[in-house]
Amino acid sequence: MTDPRPEPVSLSSSPFLQSLGGSWQLTSSVSEAWRFRRLHKETSQPVGAFARTNWIPARVPGSVHDDLIRAGLITDPNFGLSSLDAEWVSARQWVYRRTFRVELPPGTRLFLCFGGVDYSADVYLKGQQLGSLAGTHTPGRFDVSGLDRETDHLLVVVLHEPPPEAGQLGRTSQTGTLKPRSGYWWDFGTRLVHVGLWRDVSLQTDAGTAVLDAFPRVTLTEDHAQAEVQVEVELDGDLGLPVTAELIHPDGRREITAGVRPVFMLTAPALWWPAAMGAQPLYTLRAWVPGSAPVERTFGVRRAALVRNDASRARGALPYTLEINGQPMYVRGFNVVPSDLIAGRDGVPERERALVGYALDAHANLLRFNGVGPIASSAVLDECDRCGLLVWQEMPLTSSGTDNVPPRGEAFLANLERDLPALVRAVRHHPSVVLLCAGNELTDEHHVPVNGSDPTVARIRTIVDHLDGTRPFLPTSPSGPEYDLSTDTASQRPQDLHDVHGPWHYRGAVDSYLPHTLNRSLAHSEFGCQAASRESTLRRYLTSGPLWPMDDRNPQVVHHGEWWLMHHRIEEVYGPVEDVSRYVLLTQAAQGDVLRHALGCNRARRDECSLALVWQLNEPWPNAHNTSVIDYDLKPKLAYYRCREANAPVAIHLGLPAPVGEGSLTACPQVLADRPGAGQLAVSLRTVTGMTLLDDRSTVSWPAPGRPIDLPLPEDPCLLRAELHSADGKVLARAEQWIARHVPQPFATLARLPQTTLEAHQVAAGLVVRNTGDWAAPWISLEAAMGVREKFSDNGFALLPGEHRVVQAALHVPDAGSVPVGMTLRSLNAPPVTLDWSGA
Incomplete structure (x- = not known):
């Protein structure tokens, strides 16, 4: 009997698929000048009064900005003020063209397929319009079954101007599409509205029916002894045609079945776990019908849920404790933004995988893909599946400065119905994706976070449940009833701190720390602190003048992060700073101290607080100042290491209210660990010359509250250290903090120490x-x-x-x-x- 299993498919070798990616040509058009010039119909133009069209090489998949940079028509927008000279790109229509010949063997049907266009386009073949494409992540498919296989064909794709969405300061209620708004200008990036034919283009043939998608819907029993895998397929053609499905187990075993809705029953399935909780075995599903390309999906067997802890139950709040395979976990990690504003650049998948590696090395167990940007790419999700890093995926819908009200207009709802299913299909088979959300910072007219009764959120939930329904869903984050973490709310109404955001700005040696010290939130899904990028990154990209001063007197410093200037705050704490090297080091030290303090305060309350996510891991554009802990050049700031320290399996939280005090300061060092243990804790206080002011040693076990220790504060700043040792003397954790008296410029002496070597x-x-x-x-x-x-x-x-x-x-x-x-x-x-x- 002939083996019915097809060989693994690639666009370069499949008998059913022919890639049309690679080299194309590109030109711009003001409005519909392309139509006047007949660019959609003709490949050449005669010499005449009108200049002939200048075509430049283009890559598909790719981005118009990237093609223009490689052609030398715009300066890379990363450098200096150059992005201002590239804003015209999104004010044009763009014409892609190429010729091709059908190389596939004859079949019953032939389709021209697009993985996605950003944002909308008309498609012409041999001068005739096939149809239109729209939706950044939404695929398109055109029947071209009658194409002659013996001749060349002209394919033209005309990109329209992108939709006029608002940048960070606008009205969410007037949002019209699901195009990510991060490129329209956000605090972490310049205005660079992405356009391009940024997904695969191909020809696909079949014998009359094709599998468009396959979803392995996994149901795991409570005791984990069995799992049912229902293979849900979407067909184009004969909907009653039996589908053949093959399941490849993590150990290489294969089984095959067929039917209208194939099912596999797994006994003692290999469970997929988050990193540090277990292994990440992956199953592979392949589904096909005769005469068509198979669809392949990799998945894991796991169950994800949000459950209430005692504090959430007592406050009548939503559940925020993430549970994987019945095991509750304390979630710690980062918010993530796009890795580059120009998605088509060389090396973007490698950058994305590097960021996943950095996050995992910092002991993160979850990344939140905020609704400001596009959904996580397949490169990211595949890597997270492999390494066990969890993903919270929001739909690309986000807050604005004027209102954060979810849009309800007919045009938006129509776009939602068209585009949201593709987003759900892109993430639903990935075991790393454990939480979906309607969008970022959505509120009503009174700035109160929306709940599931909001009609737009309810519609999103209905679509998500219909296509998936296997993972928990949140209406938005923060989910209220209080939006921000503030000192006043934390002091007066701590019961209203459910899932909160903020603060983000460095505000000196007291106010930067106090909200976190008082925080009683159940989930802290976004908070941050800014710093300057590494000096090497600054010198590489800020090329439109001198680096100094690093404040609003310097136009390019403003351009590269105008929301995050902090020179004045640094001088309030450290005294006058007059050179870039010292300034960068002090800003990064401040950012690291604040983030470590915030993470420690949250983790110390893990019976109450279920998650803490730093804003943000990365940046998509080289900023002078930003809240990222890794700069654009993938150089970790010092704060990255403080986050890794605070999130480590065993960490020390110093338990300081702030790094300054009136004459004395009380520390309450506490061991924060994933598992119980015991050891020796040494706490010391030393002067800048090394003299010992305090040496406290004790035997500690955990989990347990810390023991208060009174710290004398001399005239000059001093170094507080804590070291935890195992019984055999191994260092399990370290923490250190410079502390000082609460006076103007409390750390000025520290910033002006005599030279050492x-x-x-x-x-x-x-x-x-x-x-x-x-x-x-x-x-x-x-x-x-x-x-x-x-x-x-x-x-x-x-x-x-x-x-x-x-x-x-x-x-x-x-x-x-x-x-x-x-x-x-x-x-x-x-x-x-x-x-x-x-x-x-």
């Missing part, structure tokens, strides 16, 4: 850093050369006189060879140290 040398994969001077070296910063992705075991730490630290380094060098990699160490009061790192 640093020495560093490599030992295997470790870097030994030593302070050989007489003064403390605060916030020692390590950075590998530009273009090298780096992960250090620690960064941004202090060394007192005579101390040393061994830092492990893992470097990723594109096109790595035997050439050593340059590395630089710096501190506030030490000359930079450079060395060559070998064996990278």
Whole structure:
């Protein structure tokens, strides 16, 4: 008997698929000048009064901006003020063209298929309009069964001007589409409205019926002993035709069945777990009908739910505790924005996978893909499936400055009905996607977060449940009744803090910390603090003038992050700062301290608070200041390491209300850990010359509240440290914080310490850093050369006189060879140290 299983499919080798991606041509058009020039009908133009059309090379899938950059017609918008000179791109229509010949064998039907166009287009074949495309993520399919296989055919796609959506400051109620608004200008990026033929184009043939999609709907029994996998297929053609389905188990075993709705029964299924909770075995489903291309989906067997904890139940709140396979978990992680405003750039999937790796290495277990941007890409979701990083996916609907009311107009609802199903289909088979949400920061007219009774949210929920229904759904985040975390609400109405957002801005040595200290929220799904990017990133991209001053007197500093200027705040805390290097280091130190404090305060309340997500992991455009913890060049800021420290399986929360106090300060060090344990906790307080002011040692077990320790505050700032050791002396966790008296510019002395000296040398994969001077070296910063992705075991730490630290380094060098990699160490009061790192 002939084996009915088809071979794995690729666009380059399938007998049913022919890729039309690759090299195209592109030109611009003001309004419908393309029609006047007959660009949709003719491949050549005669010499005459009108200039002939200038075509440039284009790539499909791709982006118009990327094609223009490669053709030298616009300067890369990442640099200086150049994005201002690229805003015209979205004010044009764009014409893509190519010729092709059908290379597929004859079949009953032939279709021209588009994976998605951003945002809408008309499609012409041999001068005749086939139809229209619309929706950033919505595929299109045109019947071209009569095409002659012996001749070349002209294919033209005319992109319309993108819809006129608002940037961050507008009216959500007037939103007309599900095109992501992040490119219309947001606080983390410039205005760069994306346009392009950004998904695959192909020819597909079949014998009369085709499988358009296949969804493995998994039902897992409570005891995890069995799972049912219903194969839900969407057919075009004979809807009653039996479908053949093959299931490939994680261990390679195969089974096959057929039917109108095939079903597989799994005994003792291999369960998919989040990272650090278990393995991530993946099953593969392939479904096909005779004479058509199979559809392949990878999935995992797991059950995701949101449940109430005691605090949520007592407040009558929504459930916020995520449960996977019946196991509750404390969620910690990051909000994620697009990895690049130009989706078609080379290397975007690699950037996305690198960010997933950074998040996982920082002990994150969930990423929230905020409704500001597009849904997570297949590259991201495949990587999250593989490594066990969970995903909270919001629909691309978001807040605005004037109102946040979900749109209810007929045009929007029609676009919702057309475009939302494709978004759900794109994510529903991924086991990493454990939570769906209608959108970001949606409220009523009174700024109260919406609930499921809002008609637009209810419609979104109906569509999601019809197409999926296997994972929990939230109406929005924050989900109220209070929108923001504020000191007043935390003090007066803590019961109203359910799922809250904010704060985001650095506001000095007290107000940056106090809301987090008082916080009683059940879920803290967005909060942040800003800092400047790495100095190397600033010098690479801020090319339209001098870097200094880093405030609103500098046009390009304003252009690259006008919401996040903080020079004045830094000087309130550290005194006058007059050079870029010191300024960058101080902003990054401040950001790291605030985020670590916020994460620790939330995690210390894990019986009450179910999740804490930092805003934000990354940025899609090189900012001078931003709330990201990894800058555009994939260089982690010092805050990245403080987040990793606070989220580690074993961490120390210092339990300070703020880093300043009146004469004395009370710390309450607490061990925060995923599993119970015991050890020795050493708490010390040292001056900038290394003199010991306090040395407290105790045996601790956890989980348990911390023990208050009174800290004297001398005239100058001093270093509070806590180290946790196991019974055999191994360091389990560290934390340190500079503290000072609550006076104007409390850390000015620290920012003006006398010079010290640093020495560093490599030992295997470790870097030994030593302070050989007489003064403390605060916030020692390590950075590998530009273009090298780096992960250090620690960064941004202090060394007192005579101390040393061994830092492990893992470097990723594109096109790595035997050439050593340059590395630089710096501190506030030490000359930079450079060395060559070998064996990278």
